[in-house]
Amino acid sequence: MIDHYFLGYLTFIMMNLTMLSGALIFLSKKRQRLLIYIHAILAILTYLLMTLTILIVR
Known part of the structure; x- marks a missing residue:
């Protein structure tokens, strides 16, 4: 089962990769x-993952 901790860490990693590629x-x-x-x-994947994380935590 994917919990919100895993999704949070995955979102953080994706945000860092997105910022690095932008730089x-x-x-x-x-x-x-x-x-x-x-x-x-x-x-796009990061924003979808962030939305999924927010929906799961709520």
Whole structure:
């Protein structure tokens, strides 16, 4: 069973990966499409995971 502690840690890790990929896009000289797509997918998954965590905790 997935509890809210596991989802919280997973959300925290996903947020860190999303911020890291955003920083890499910002700092890179050449904007790579793959990095932007990965960042967008990570951001969407993170927001879905955050919503799921909030719904479970309530």
